[in-house]
Amino acid sequence: xxxxxxxxxxxxxxxxxxxxxxxxxxxLGWFVGLxxxxxxxxxxxxxxxxxxxxxxxxxxxxxIGGFFCRKINIQDMRSAAGK
Numbered sequence: 321x322x323x324x325x326x327x328x329x330x331x332x333x334x335x336x337x338x339x340x341x342x343x344x345x346x347x348l349g350w351f352v353g354l355x356x357x358x359x360x361x362x363x364x365x366x367x368x369x370x371x372x373x374x375x376x377x378x379x380x381x382x383x384i385g386g387f388f389c390r391k392i393n394i395q396d397m398r399s400a401a402g403k
Contacts, residue, residue, distance in 0.1 A: 341386025342379050349378015 353374025360374065
């Protein structure tokens with residue numbers, strides 16, 4: 321029973337991480353689109369990707385990136401700081 325609850329908690333956590341990453345990606349995609357939208361959409365149109373707005377691209381990348389998050393621990397941060 322404990323293993324099932326643990327698995328359920330990991331599944332719920334994974335869902336919320338993916339949802340938060342999607343939301344964060346959409347907001348950042350919109351913000352980046354304010355400054356570089358025409359350039360990025362122009363490059364995507366050259367390779368055949370048309371009909372999307374920047375917030376949709378950001379949300380997609382955020383959703384995909386949510387599954388590739390890395391766990392950060394204190395020892396990694398200390399070794400990166402040179403301590």
